[in-house]
Amino acid sequence: MIEFNINDRKVRAGQGWTILETARHYGLDIPALCYHESVAPSGACRLCMVELREGSWSRLVASCIYPVQQGINVYTETERVQNIRRWIFEMLLAACPASQEIKELAARYGVVSTRFPIHDPDQTCMVCGLCSRVCEEVVGLSAISTVDRGVHKKVSSPFLRPTDICVACGCCVSVCPTGAMQAIFDSVRGEPVMQLTQLTA
């Protein structure tokens, strides 16, 4: 048992737990988009950042990947934490304007508008990587991955071409936090080889 504090409240966690897992266990609210219980956390969306403090020392860490330690003081609503969340939500509203899920989560944290220009009004994918991780870790196929670097990063199948490595299990669609995977899935899977009507002939 590891004892530590979240927002000055004492909590207990098991060995190897993360701060986010502990918070969720206690029903404490920390937002996260790229986190799903079925796959290993990656710390990519940074919405789950929390602040560790000890006297005058402080450090911001991603709670989904930070292993709990005895006696640490975790704060989830500090100024720096809220600043990170506010700007990530504003950027997400501009980058994925078509995602209802992002709008709802952002509104829960007080962000309802964005000062940033919208370049692609139909975009929903935030490249969180959950789809890719579930296909690798749970399904074991790695039919999709995040490809390319930086602002060009996107989710795709090898060589950006439809592939039948994908078996249409739907795991990626079910872990996708923004509803983007449905459309991407269509381009990954491509046209089915045989139409269902042929089978029933």
Next chain:
Amino acid sequence: MSNPNAALEVMDWRLKSAGDLTALQKQILETRDPNRPEIVVCHGSGCMANGSPKVTDAIKAALAKAGIQAGVIPGIKTTGCQGFCSRGPLVLIRPQGLFYQQVQPDDGEEIVERTIVKGEPIKRLLYKLPETGETVFTEQEIPFYKLQERIVLHNIGKIDPSEITDTIAAGGYQALAKALSTMTPEQVVAEVEQSGLRGRGGAGFPTGRKWRSALNAVAKKGRPVYVVVNGDEGDPGAFMDRTIMEGDPHAVLEGLIIGAYALGAEQGFLYVRAEYPLAIKHLEIAMFQARELGLLGENILNSGFSFDVRINRGAGAFVCGESTALFTSIEGKPGNPRPKYVRSVEEGLWGRPTVLNNVETWANIPQIISKGAGWYSGLGVPHSTGTKVFSLVGKVNNVGLVEVPMGVPVSKIVEEIGGGVPGGSPFKAVQTGGPSGGCIPYELRNTAVDFDSLTQAGSMMGSGAMIVMDERDCVVDVGRYFLRFLEEESCGKCLPCRLGLTRMREILDNFSRGLGTENDIEDLISLAQAVQDGSLCALGSSAPNPVLTTIRYFKTEYIAHVRDQKCPAGVCKDLITYVIDPELCTGCRSCARQCPNNCITGEKKTVHVIDPNQCIRCGICMETCKVGAIKVN
């Protein structure tokens, strides 16, 4: 080079003890006449791009023609970067150290006929002091060199990096022999700890402490443990590591082998960016020659310690200089950084304890071992011991590679060694630390160049690129430049960096067009804070530094852009116009003929006028005008 050990089966050159190495050094020195003249041509990447191989060929041809007696014919040596890059191609006549600059292939014959045969220096090729015009004959007397302390660079420009005999003659591998025969691994780590050496790649983490943590990790988890050289030097303007790898590859190898011995590593990796083919070539030659002599590979110097190394090439990603991304790259995966809550010394390459250090850090190790921690910690200042190599570039007269003890003021590097800004005006700011660093403005020119002083001033040491800026450099434009660079190089995994850098750059783009408000500056600072606090790796978290420091020291310039729609430096194209000074214009029509947009009107011999609505601010007219009549408004 398919089987480097094949040579051993025919003839065994392997040194089998420290004594063998010393004997070989003595043997080499005995065959060399220290008074025999040697023509040294700089074959560093800079001078090579400037044509030095043709200079070498011309000198060789001239020597062959001159019919000098075989016994006294001078040798020709090609070396790594001599450092005074703005004066290249460089040719030195040693041992006297006669320093010829801006040498062309056509000068080859004259150098042989006059200097070699007749012993006459050629005045027009000699360096002249800028203030007095006085001629300087030798490299030792040139202020650019005199004011430096070349410790890490001590061999570069003197040895041929593809001839291990040069390295051995200069004392190479003596430190390794000393470590293997008289020191325990623990003693080696202690020596590095006591030297106070801090990482030269940018972060300045104490090297001894890193090695100590690795030793502890190995004690807990066992082997394998890996040692890795970070040769991915990616900061724009930086070429320190390139010079060391090209010009003295054995310094890096020797340091690495010593480190491997200290930590118990059997395998090492040299991660070198693909854009450094000469460095890779010289490292490969050095590895081959070191293996031949038993200084690398199985049973080094018969000590029982075996260690070998392989080169991994980068593939064009700046982010792969970040330690965890570098590891994933070596592992064969895309270079995406991993969160660093467990340190690499515990879980690095393939989850094993790993020590990654920068090229310059490794190159310091041999001298720390051979001359001792006491000697090293006497250089520099208490919390930043030793020296640092800087690439001094930008608006400075003496562009090149500079090595100074830690703690000298910025002004000494830029003004005394660098010769100041062309034209003589004071510099505006010096950018240190590349895209992760910040600006030191002229008012802070006495800031000591050491890790802590630079951090306190809002910048950082970084890898060593020092970019000098003058009044014609716009801080908003500089901020945009670094953000664009990092936007391109971001791995894209985390939101603050992938989205944040682009959003920040868009705000700066607006400023450069005179759009935006002072409120936007405050938003920019707030967003920058989020990017600093939220990014997964140091690429993102340090990206706002150039913008934040320029706002800190040059806020009025930002305000001029947004409030007054002016670019004081005359750079941001949307905010400047080009005007022809009617007092100076001779009406020659040259500019009008060159203008790609036909913006310039005026009859021959009458004052010309630029139409600002058509003008695209390409600057061609300004370059063409022979009387300097065209100015930026």
